[in-house]
Amino acid sequence: QQQVKQSPQSLIVQKGGISIINCAYENTAFDYFPWYQQFPGKGPALLIAIRPDVSEKKEGRFTISFNKSAKQFSLHIMDSQPGDSATYFCAARGWDSNYQLIWGAGTKLIIKP
Amino acid sequence: DTAVSQTPKYLVTQMGNDKSIKCEQNLGHDTMYWYKQDSKKFLKIMFSYNNKELIINETVPNRFSPKSPDKAHLNLHINSLELGDSAVYFCASSRSKGEQFFGPGTRLTVL
Numbered sequence: 001q002q003q004v005k006q007s008p009q010s011l012i013v014q015k016g017g018i019s020i021i022n023c024a025y026e027n028t029a030f031d032y033f034p035w036y037q038q039f040p041g042k043g044p045a046l047l048i049a050i051r052p053d054v055s056e057k058k059e060g061r062f063t064i065s066f067n068k069s070a071k072q073f074s075l076h077i078m079d080s081q082p083g084d085s086a087t088y089f090c091a092a093r094g095w096d097s098n099y100q101l102i103w104g105a106g107t108k109l110i111i112k113p
Numbered sequence: 114d115t116a117v118s119q120t121p122k123y124l125v126t127q128m129g130n131d132k133s134i135k136c137e138q139n140l141g142h143d144t145m146y147w148y149k150q151d152s153k154k155f156l157k158i159m160f161s162y163n164n165k166e167l168i169i170n171e172t173v174p175n176r177f178s179p180k181s182p183d184k185a186h187l188n189l190h191i192n193s194l195e196l197g198d199s200a201v202y203f204c205a206s207s208r209s210k211g212e213q214f215f216g217p218g219t220r221l222t223v224l
Contacts, residue, residue: 034212043203043215044156087154098168099210100161106154
């Protein structure tokens with residue numbers, strides 16, 4: 001019940017296209033859902049995060065869509081650019097995970113010029 | 114003005130050796146973490162620690178031990194290194210329940 005399932009494992013998108021990465025969770029006690037971005041040779045960095053009281057959060061070209069009833073959330077990258085090529089991780093946490101982040105398996109995104 | 118720093122960046126060692134990785138944060142955070150990232154990029158929490166509580170992932174072998182000399186440092190000691198310990202180890206820090214900031218990672222190779 002503590003798992004966060006992320007898909008796809010890898011994704012190739014043409015420059016200018018929309019990249020979509022999906023995550024699903026089981027634990028209804030989760031109350032914070034961040035996305036992290038990791039470039040090769042670097043540590044993950046927080047990209048955008050959402051709490052379950054809203055269904056969408058947008059920051060520039062990055063949007064999180066959140067469906068509480070389906071227990072799913074997704075990252076949309078609009079007008080994808082080669083510089084967006086990275087590994088993306090979704091995560092979740094709540095009181096019964098001791099507020100430790102439970103991580104998805106990661107998605108390697110490649111944006112083709 | 115590095116936020117979370119780790120040393121060394123690369124560590125190559127023989128099986129059976131004991132090694133340490135150092136981590137320092139200058140963000141004034143009260144919680145620090147160690148993660149292991151394997152070759153498939155899976156991120157696994159190993160420890161989280163603040164000045165009150167150490168939370169250990171139960172799957173972490175007791176050959177791994179965190180040591181915190183003060184709030185800004187959380188070092189990772191590994192005894193009797195094994196081939197399967199080869200991975201990238203990340204230190205991170207946060208305010209309690211806040212955003213986690215990661216260090217640049219230490220690539221450990223056990224021969």
